[in-house]
Amino acid sequence: YTYTYNLNILIIYLLIVLVQMFCKSWLLVGLFILLNILVLYFTAITLETRKWQKMARKTGNPYVAYPQNYRFILDQPKKCEQQKPFVVIIVPVAPQNVKARNAIRITWGSEELVRDKLVLVLFLLGSQSGNETLQEQLQNESEEYQDLLQSNFLDSYRNLTIKTLVMMEWLNRNCPQASYGAKVDADVLLNMKNLLHMLVSLKSLQHNYITGLVLSGNNVLRDPSSKFYIPHDVYPKSRYPPYPLGMCYIFSMDLPEKILHISRHIRPIFIEDAYLGMCLKRLGIAPKKPPNIGQFVVKPPQRFNRCYYSRRIAILTDSQTQLISYWMDIHSTKRPC
CATH class of the missing domain: 3.90.550.10 (Spore Coat Polysaccharide Biosynthesis Protein SpsA; Chain A)
Known part of the structure; x- marks a missing residue:
């Protein structure tokens, strides 16, 4: 009876050790997987940051120095x-x-x-x-x-x-x-x-x-x-x-x-x-x-309308030729709007 009891205790002890080893192995595996995920994540972030910085250099510096000592x-x-x-x-x-x-x-x-x-x-x-x-x-x-x-x-x-x-x-x-x-x-x-x-x-x-x-x-x-x-x-x-x-x-x-x-x-x-x-x-x-606010216009109508233009304050034009032509028309002696 004592022998059987001791054997059972030994078997239980071995099972506990095996379970612990198994858990530790999975823990190590889990840690290894997590470490790899973190490495991949930070690698991706670094590569993305470098790509953005490279693109930013192409588009130019996003900030400027304060204008001091200009003459x-x-x-x-x-x-x-x-x-x-x-x-x-x-x-x-x-x-x-x-x-x-x-x-x-x-x-x-x-x-x-x-x-x-x-x-x-x-x-x-x-x-x-x-x-x-x-x-x-x-x-x-x-x-x-x-x-x-x-x-x-x-x-x-x-x-x-x-x-x-x-x-x-x-x-x-x-x-x-x-x-x-x-x-x-x-x-x-x-x-x-x-x-x-x-x-x-x-x-x-x-x-x-x-x-x-x-x-x-x-x-x-x-x-x-x-x-x-x-x-x-x-x-x-x-x-x-x-x-x-x-x-x-x-x-x-x-x-x-x-x-x-x-x-x-x-x-x-x-x-x-x-x-x-x-x-x-x-x-x-x-x-x-x-x-x-309608007197300030970024996108005017495609077709010129002198009455429309004559009521604005500031309106974008496509060229110097257009600016001159429209201004002369607005200020001509034609029938006023």
Whole structure:
């Protein structure tokens, strides 16, 4: 009996040992499988990150350096003091795009007195390094028209935020007496009369005021293949704060100084109008929708309608030829709308 009892105890003990060994083996197998899964996961993440970084390098740097210590090569520092304009319109344009500048000069840029208010139109350029012939042409153009502002930052799409802040610097330094400033893209057909009507209709002079085609809740694009890609580490939020679309926005002249000051504390991104919205958000200033937001048009009807165009403020065009043609038609002596 004692022998049988001891044998049973031994068998039970062996079974327990075998079960433990079995469990440990499966535990080891499980740990090994888990380790392999983790290795595969982190390998995939690393490869994906490298792919995104490579694509991001192709599309360019998603952020820009704050524009400090730039200087003006061509300048009109006394223009505002001499002319005392009601509104100063700055047109950012590439240095080599003289056709765009001439198209504006012979159309809406030629309207200096509108509704008894003086309007000043100036073109803002960056530089093209190593192109001495172009720089000589710009010097001659500046002497002829006296409407060029050229700073020594590299003029490129990725530097549009720099261009915008340089614009704010120039306005803050040279045009504090003006009531309003405006930024208008070179491919925009601007209706000066309607713009001035909107501003005069505000009755009193505005402060902390900026308006245009205001966009709200725009998603931040995370796809590196996108032209507007912004990574999380540059801007972590999923949506941009409200901002006026860069094609045309109008602002009170107290804003340039405030935007410049707050921009020193906000990491710039190359999407200039979204960055402007980031600065406004930090300032606690909300862009105001214009009385008639339909007067700012990105996608106009395919067929030209002079009555439709004559009621807008800012409308995108496809070419300088189209801009000139439409402006001349709107301002012709044909039957008014």
